[in-house]
Amino acid sequence: MPDPQPITIEEIVKRLDMEKLNGNPTTLLLGSRAGGLFRSAHFYTVFLSFGDPGYANLSPHEKFKECYNLFHKYMRQSSETSIHALLQASVKDLEISKGDVGLVELVQQGYFSEIITTNIDDQLEKAFQQAGLREPFDVKVILPDKDIQATQYTSKYRITKVYGDLLSRRYDIKVRLDFLDGEHRHELETYLRRALAQNILMIGIDPSWDADILSLFPEKAGTIWFINEEDLQDKPLIAHLFAHRTVSYLTGPRGSYENFINILYRYLGPSVIPIHHKTTFEIMALLEQIRDEQQKTREIIDSTVEKFLTEMRHELKRSLQEVYTQQAIQAENGAPNLKERQGPDIPPAG
Incomplete structure (x- = not known):
């Protein structure tokens, strides 16, 4: 050969x-x-x-x-x-x-x-x-x-x-x-x-x-x-x-x-490219553009969500810290007992 x-x-x-x-x-x-x-x-x-x-x-x-x-x-x-x-x-x-x-x-x-x-x-x-x-x-x-x-x-x-x-x-x-x-x-x-x-x-x-x-x-x-x-x-x-x-x-x-x-x-x-063929390539190009936009959107959403969650974590931590601080202060000063907060007992009617 x-x-x-x-x-x-x-x-x-x-x-x-x-x-x-x-x-x-x-x-x-x-x-x-x-x-x-x-x-x-x-x-x-x-x-x-x-x-x-x-x-x-x-x-x-x-x-x-x-x-x-x-x-x-x-x-x-x-x-x-x-x-x-x-x-x-x-x-x-x-x-x-x-x-x-x-x-x-x-x-x-x-x-x-x-x-x-x-x-x-x-x-x-x-x-x-x-x-x-x-x-x-x-x-x-x-x-x-x-x-x-x-x-x-x-x-x-x-x-x-x-x-x-x-x-x-x-x-x-x-x-x-x-x-x-x-x-x-x-x-x-x-x-x-x-x-x-x-x-x-x-x-x-x-x-x-x-x-x-x-x-x-x-x-x-x-x-x-x-x-x-x-x-x-x-x-x-x-x-x-x-x-x-x-x-x-x-x-x-x-x-x-x-x-x-x-x-x-x-x-x-x-x-002359047949309409179905032309449309196919146009759709493919459009889908590619959509995928790019979706990816950008996902990245923006992920970044925004992460930023929001981070801020929420910091805010929750700060709030909890304030609560702990207030409780500590109350413990040092002596918190009022339950009866003092509720007022005197009221006898039942009749």
Whole structure:
């Protein structure tokens, strides 16, 4: 095979345009670094609490790797219920990312029709719904334990969630494909080997979280466009892939999922941004402004409350001190007895 070659976004744009004009939309593989868990602050907070405090200073992809290691070190004995609750909490408050919004628009423009993802969250599905695309009429979400071989579907777009789905609770986060029985696993692997033999645009692959799917790539097949923040050619599974397929790669800051999709959208997106897309970005900007204002308001409230409580504590302390002082003075001077304060006894009537 030829040696892997660097590629620019401009060259990728030309290739995608050519594939689209030929009526052959490119197959897209989204790795774990393109999903919700990678963006979840809650996920990192929980898992990194098990590790060295220095982990907090790592880069996002280094944190993600450590989360994988810590998960397998500390969580293998955890119950499925507790793991599911943790994962749900990690993604439930995530907003739809700009990358997902841009990707859905590129899908609608005809550049992609088949999306294979290793992510179990529903962030991408939410982006499709936000664009007015309904499941299963416009987009079909394929779960490998029941309908991986379904070929008779009328949906224009297809998302295959190879590691399962969090909402349906059909997944395995510990050993990614172990939620499948023997028959379904064989069907999934057969499907993936066929799909991954095509020309593939691969974004956000993580060598730890996505090891299972990396081992399924057939050799001597279509071209791979490898997009990632890291080079990763020192990782055995990536090195094997690069050695046995024709690979063009783009790495560095432009290789992150969010950056790459947003740049790609600027090249390939419509000249007039659709109203739902424009509104989405306006809403995102407004939400960001609201969050900033909320944070400032919370800080002001916290400061005001703390100041008020401090003043109240000082006032209470001062009042108590005055009471103690008065009691001490009365004790020295001799306080009047109860009868003197109440006056003489009044005999009962009659």
